[in-house]
Amino acid sequence: MTIRATDGDAPSNANMIYKIVNEDEVNTYFEIDPRNGLVKTRVRPDREVKSQYRLFVEANDQGREPGPRTATATVHIFIEDENDNYPQFSEKRYVVQVPENVAVNSQVAVVKATDRDAGNNAKVHYSIINGNIKGQFYIHSPTGVIDVISPLDYEMIREYTLRVKAQDGGRPPLINGTGMVVIQVLDVNDNAPMFVSTPFQASVLENVPVGYSVLHIQAIDADSGDNAHLEYKLTDTSPSFPFIINNNTGWITVSAELDRETTEFYNFGVEARDRGVPTMSSSASVSVTILDVNDNVPTFTQHSYNLKVNEDAVVGTSVLTVTAVDRDVNSVVTYQISSGNTRNRFAITSQSGGGLITLALPLDYKQERQYLLTVTASDGTRHDTAQVFINVTDANTHRPVFQSANYQVLVSEDRPVGSTVVVISATDEDTGENARITYAMEDNVPQFKIDPDTGAITTQIEIDYEDQASYTLAIIARDNGIPQKSDTTYVEIIVLDANDNAPQFLRDIYQGTVFEDAPVYTSVLQVSASDRDSGSNGRLSYTFQGGDDGEGDFFIEPYSGIIRTARKLDRENVALYSLKAFAVDKGVPPLKAAVDIHVSVLDINDNAPVFEKDELYFYVEENSAVGSTLARVSATDPDEGTNAQILYQIVEGNIPEVFQLDIFSGDLIALTDLDFETKMEYVIVVQATSAPLVSRATVHVLLVDVNDNVPVLQDFEIIFNNYITNKSSSFPTGVIGKVPARDPDVSDKLLYTFVEGNELNLLILNQDTGELKLSKDLDNNRPLEATMRVTVSDGLHQVSALCTLRVTIITDDMLTNSITVRLENMSQERFLSPLLSLFTEGVAAVLSTSPDGVFVFNVQNDTDVSGSILNVTFSALLPGGAPGRYFPSEELQEQLYLNRTLLTLISTQRVLPFDDNICLREPCENYMKCVAVLKFDSTAPFVASNTVLFRPIHPVNGLRCRCPDGFTGDYCETEVDLCYSGPCQNNGKCRSREGGYTCECPQDFTVDIVPLGPDLVKVMAGESKPTHS
Structure with a gap:
């Protein structure tokens, strides 16, 4: 760049020489051509070392008279960035550990590379260039945050080594591909154990010893460490289970003796559980089959048999089948008669697992009447025996005979079920089974049964004289011979009556009526009952005893069943009686029946109407339509029917007539408009009549306000003194x-x-x-x-x-030139609305200024006096409204004092005399003049009236001492030299005088006097033509 300075002098005084005048190392990096001002670099700057330089360049014009002049300029040189730095990773190798169950899209690592360049040259973007197997990870290019974007599996890949590239935003970009991120996947217990085969099955002989290894259970777990350390246990077992498992090896061994004949198959479960947190487990089913050995003796199901065989049984007749059971598998049992088979009368054959004994030769009752056979069952190794006792019986030659061809029996109907009515008997001249008789009824009669052995006839259900008075039973006696023989007899059973029927009323319920004023002993109704029994069992009497007689209000005649009143009734006390009467027979013991009786008491007019409360309150919306029903007055009469009919009327408080009361319904009707704002409550007295009885209540009609008035809002001001x-x-x-x-x-x-x-x-x-x-x-x-x-x-x-917002800025000048007046019998609210504008107009009239130039900034109740005195503080602009020029406080006070009558007339407010002036104590020395001033004390909250929100500024009284004119200094000891500043113009000569100065004009010149105000003039020496006088 070129630095150039200009000089308005002649070329000899404008021959510029430039140089850098820095005292720091700037001269090492920059130089300036002294003639043309070209700034050049001495060495290649490095922004990363220092990004800006400040050069102070001096231009020297090499002038001679009165000497060379110089000017200095500050040159700010900003080094622009060049993409000359590679991004550098914060670590050579990042190692992070991540559990394999980390949620997809979770952050797992952050790489950070910095670039010493600036701007886009320092913006680093990241990418994964190697090692992202299966795309498991994603790196956020701007931030270097690495997220896992698909599930990890420790069992598949345990470590990832990612190569990360950091590339800046320069053109061309610089790339650092050395970032190394090692992500170690930590195992979590996310794999349950797996059994190598399932279900598990094994077989074992029932005679293996305890501790014998039966089956090896094996499971594997894809996790590692404790997550893969497995323990085994058996499930679905019982306390006497004969197997245990080694919880570490998985071997199932025999823990108790086995017995196939007790349990042949064992089905249970096995669980493999790892030691992970939380643990995971798997279950499998195990089946163990117990194999048989010949360890059981054939056993007869019955070791002793007793039977009879008739002597006339034919050869080949089946006598008996004996059975022996061998609990071993596939055992074959054979039978033989090993002893007792006299004359070989019997034979035995093996058939369908049993031994069938048959008659081999004819029997003879007279030769042998009994046989004791020993039968042996063998499985070839082991055997068992049984005893068979066979009694030979005689042949049946006689029939049974009853002792009587007919029987007659008397039995009471209340005989309990199971009682014996009669025992009949028959005899048989045969012996043994041929003489053993069995009894039976020829026809089924439900009420009776007969014992087949004893012939005893008993009742099996209740018998009822009223249903059937007699029964005829045909009884058969049979022997047990072969063939059977029998005899028949007839039994007549006559049933005797018992008191087993309770009386029954003719109706389920009785209802009657009676007037509440009925005299005592009035007949109400009659009840009647019957009894199915006979004689004294069927004779009845009536009673309330044990029932309900209406607490003694009624009694019943015992033989007629007539119910009568026992005393005076009151329907309003009890309108309906629920009585309970009994009919009792004369049986032993007596039986009785109950019946419910409802007696309704009929009304007479003996009760006055009753209001719910003596004072009734109704809430009614104002402006309810004339003629509309406002409320309903309601009374109740305990009587009923016409005796409870009530008539309503207003008897007090309805003057003038505001309401009408419907005589029948009690509806309260509005006769005039009701206005909440005019009257909020009406009180009337109403009467309810049920001739000749009356009641009264006081009714309060409370009007509820409705929105029938327009809101009231006047124009208002917000005066904010700030x-x-x-x-x-x-x-x-x-x-x-x-x-x-x-x-x-x-x-x-x-x-x-x-x-x-x-x-x-x-x-x-x-x-x-x-x-x-x-x-x-x-x-x-x-x-x-x-x-x-x-x-x-x-x-x-x-x-x-309209809302008028006035913001007045209160300055210290306004406070200094303000006064406080005292208004008698005045409050803040009354002064603000509506007297504030009258007050400012009155003050403006007294001062001959505009009302807009009167600034009231405080209204405050005087707390130092007992009366209602309001202090009003204000300042006023001088006439003409010049900004910032206020009436001095002394002049304000003087003008208001002299014109207080006019102020009172215009403002309608009485102004009290001023407080004693603080300067009356003559606090100033050295002839200083004392001036009373107000200073800022504090602000106060807004004061509200009907139309004004006023923010007061509270001042505090103070004073200021001022030197006399022409003097200054701490003690007014120094006279002011007004000529020091050379106030005279046009070569006028200044002469000091007391209190000012005088300008003397040169010869032949006059003086212009320029007025500056009411007390000041400016004297100017003015040029003029020479005078000749």
């Missing part, structure tokens, strides 16, 4: 007040909205509450006046008004 200094700000940040709206309807909810003028959101309005806040944009030193329109709606009606 005091700002460099040290602090008194800006209010909270709620300053509310939009002054009201609604006569107490239930209305108002909605507040700015519709125009607040586009800059200077005021922040809460639409629900109407609360206002000031925007922070007003926190500045600029005055402002803005007019806005605000609307207020109650949902049905809407009104609008």
